[in-house]
Amino acid sequence: MPFFIKIKSMQKLSKEDIYQRLSNTEDARACKAIDEAACKVVPGNFLTLLVSQLFSKFADALLNPKVTLPWLLQSINVPSSFIAWLVPIRESGSMLPQLAIASAIRRLPVRKWVWVIGAIVQALCIVGMLICALTLQGATAGFAIIAILIIFSLARGFNSIAAKDVLGKVIPKKQRGSISGLAASFAGFATLTFGLGLWYLQSLGYENGVYVALMLAALMWLFAALSYSRIQEYKGATEGAENGFLHALSKLKLLYQDKQFAHFIITRALLLCSALSAPFYIVLASEQAFDFSLLATFMALSGLASLVSAPIWGRLSDLSSRKVLVFAAMLVTLNGFAVYLVAYLSPQTLNEFWLLPLCYFLLTVAHQGVRLGRKTYLVDMAEGNKRTDYVSVSNTVIGVILLLLGSVGLLNTYLTTAELIFFYSILGLLGAISAWFLPDA
Numbered sequence: 001m002p003f004f005i006k007i008k009s010m011q012k013l014s015k016e017d018i019y020q021r022l023s024n025t026e027d028a029r030a031c032k033a034i035d036e037a038a039c040k041v042v043p044g045n046f047l048t049l050l051v052s053q054l055f056s057k058f059a060d061a062l063l064n065p066k067v068t069l070p071w072l073l074q075s076i077n078v079p080s081s082f083i084a085w086l087v088p089i090r091e092s093g094s095m096l097p098q099l100a101i102a103s104a105i106r107r108l109p110v111r112k113w114v115w116v117i118g119a120i121v122q123a124l125c126i127v128g129m130l131i132c133a134l135t136l137q138g139a140t141a142g143f144a145i146i147a148i149l150i151i152f153s154l155a156r157g158f159n160s161i162a163a164k165d166v167l168g169k170v171i172p173k174k175q176r177g178s179i180s181g182l183a184a185s186f187a188g189f190a191t192l193t194f195g196l197g198l199w200y201l202q203s204l205g206y207e208n209g210v211y212v213a214l215m216l217a218a219l220m221w222l223f224a225a226l227s228y229s230r231i232q233e234y235k236g237a238t239e240g241a242e243n244g245f246l247h248a249l250s251k252l253k254l255l256y257q258d259k260q261f262a263h264f265i266i267t268r269a270l271l272l273c274s275a276l277s278a279p280f281y282i283v284l285a286s287e288q289a290f291d292f293s294l295l296a297t298f299m300a301l302s303g304l305a306s307l308v309s310a311p312i313w314g315r316l317s318d319l320s321s322r323k324v325l326v327f328a329a330m331l332v333t334l335n336g337f338a339v340y341l342v343a344y345l346s347p348q349t350l351n352e353f354w355l356l357p358l359c360y361f362l363l364t365v366a367h368q369g370v371r372l373g374r375k376t377y378l379v380d381m382a383e384g385n386k387r388t389d390y391v392s393v394s395n396t397v398i399g400v401i402l403l404l405l406g407s408v409g410l411l412n413t414y415l416t417t418a419e420l421i422f423f424y425s426i427l428g429l430l431g432a433i434s435a436w437f438l439p440d441a
Contacts, residue, residue, distance in 0.1 A: 045170040048231050055224035056119065056159075057187035062194070062217035063126060065090040066278035067302055069149075071295045072210050073142060074286045076133050080417065082142035083279050088406030089146065091275070092399035093153025094160060101158065109235035111162045111169075116225045118159035123221035125152035130214050170233055188307045195300025202293030209295050251389045255397070260381065260439055261390060267325065267438060268374050268394065269401045270431030274332045274367040276405055277424035281363060284339070284417045285356040297357050305364035313369045317376035322438050325377065328369030329432035335362045336425025343418035380441035 062068060065086040073083055105114055125148050132144040194216070198209040255262050285294050317324045339359050342349050350356060378390055408423065415423070 045231055048227055049167065049171065052224045052227035052231075054186045054190075055220045055227060058190045059122070059217045059220035059224065061187055061191040061299075061303065062213045062220065064299070064302060065149075066275065067282055067295070067298045068210060068213050068217075069145075070279040070282040071286065071298075072129070072133055072214070073145065074283060075210060076136065076141045077138050078142035078145070079139060080280075080283055081413075082139075082146060083283060084276075084408060084420075085146060085406045086149065086279055087275050088402040089149050090153050090156075092402040093150055094156035095395045095402075096399040097154055097157040101161065105158065105161050105165070110233050111165050112228060112231050112233045114162035115159050115166065116229050118155040118162065119221045119225035119228065121155040122152055122159075123218045123225070125149070125155070126214055126218040126221070130211065130218075133211070133214075166231065166233055170231060188303045191303030192300050192307065195296045195298075195303060198296030198299065199293050202296055209293055213295070213299070251393050252396075254389060254393055261393075263434070263438055264374075264377065264381065265394060265397055267431055267434040268398060270427050270434055271325065271329055271332075271370045271374065272398070272402060272405060273336075273424040273427040273431065274328070274363065274370045276402075276408070277332070277336060277421050278360070278363060278367070280417050280421050280424075281339070281356060281360045284343070284350070284421070285360070287417065288351050288356065294357075298360055301357055301361045302364050305361050306368060309365040309368045310372065313372040314376075316369075317372050320440065321373045321376040321380060322435060322440055324369050324373035325435035325438070326432050328366045328373055329428050329435055331362060331366035331369070333425045333428035333432060335359055335366065336421045336428065340418050340422035340425065343416070377438070377441045 069086050070083045073086075105111060108114065128148045129145050132141050132148065136144055194213070198212065201209060201212070255265065282294075282298060285298070313324060313328070316327075339356075342355065378394065381390065408420070411420065411423075
């Protein structure tokens with residue numbers, strides 16, 4: 001019984017032993033770029049951060065704007081024009097405010113409480129969405145949930161800044177990436193398991209899996225807040241805080257001074273198609289007469305696609321992030337074209353139980369390639385302060401473009417769901433062409 005022997009042996013390990021095994025660090029005191037006082041409690045902070053990130057990433061997967069929220073809105077008869085805004089608001093709402101609030105947060109000597117408050121606000125927002133779903137219908141419910149999602153996204157912006165600062169203060173260099181990687185892997189497995197669990201509940205006749213997912217997401221954010229509050233963070237420097245928003249605006253000249261960067265921004269904007277088209281796959285699937293839980297299926301497929309494809313895209317990005325962008329964009333395009341052609345030429349084929357889940361799985365795989373490819377390309381394109389400028393300007397511009405592209409959903413009055421997917425696929429084709437002509441980073 002080697003598994004149980006291993007579990008029993010793990011129970012005897014100290015925090016330092018577990019930390020060394022998870023971080024691949026032989027010396028638990030081998031600190032770099034953090035305060036001496038913080039160095040003494042690195043093992044405990046490492047495990048506490050890992051647990052809190054596991055909870056938060058699992059919560060994010062449960063409240064997926066491409067799967068769970070579209071399904072929720074569909075179930076309460078919200079017009080599909082609202083669904084088009086879910087991804088843009090969720091993403092841009094957490095990106096744009098970061099530039100303006102970074103200065104205020106970095107004036108605080110201890111910043112973990114900003115993250116804790118942000119996590120609690122996100123939990124309350126999810127509860128608010130649940131109440132709206134249970135009491136409202138149609139456009140009224142849509143407006144209410146979108147308003148709550150805006151607050152939710154703003155809280156994510158605070159969390160994002162605080163998390164980076166706290167991580168830099170309590171975890172040494174060369175160990176910070178391990179936390180996110182481990183948490184993402186555990187959360188992906190948890191999402192896959194939860195999706196399979198929902199599928200089992202569906203087989204027993206339980207139809208309200210989306211409400212279970214939302215309740216569990218709210219609970220996970222509360223657990224994450226509780227765990228994060230136990231981090232031992234020492235007071236840090238507060239001088240030199242700069243208004244990131246004004247700094248980013250002053251750097252907008254990079255868009256016309258740096259041709260490679262401007263080309264990258266155009267490419268990244270076009271490749272937003274992979275995220276923006278995903279909710280419409282859910283909508284299209286919900287319009288078919290399937291006899292299994294689509295929410296459970298798509299949630300499980302989302303977790304599986306991330307687990308399977310992310311390591312491969314990561315390795316390929318190290319070889320050529322530009323080619324990864326081209327290949328991933330073409331996968332988005334061909335996948336979308338296939339869905340449109342099937343819907344146009346043989347709509348009854350959409351009722352095949354395997355087709356739309358397979359297409360969504362491929363889209364999620366492609367989206368992972370887009371994400372990892374663009375991040376790697378941006379990191380490799382510049383160093384030091386110039387990279388910081390690239391990130392701040394890129395987030396500002398893409399945040400605005402996300403909101404603009406969200407308005408495409410208003411065309412649902414004139415276009416079918418398959419035609420909207422086709423539109424985003426054309427953007428993917430343009431993105432692939434643009435990426436092909438990018439210089440290698």
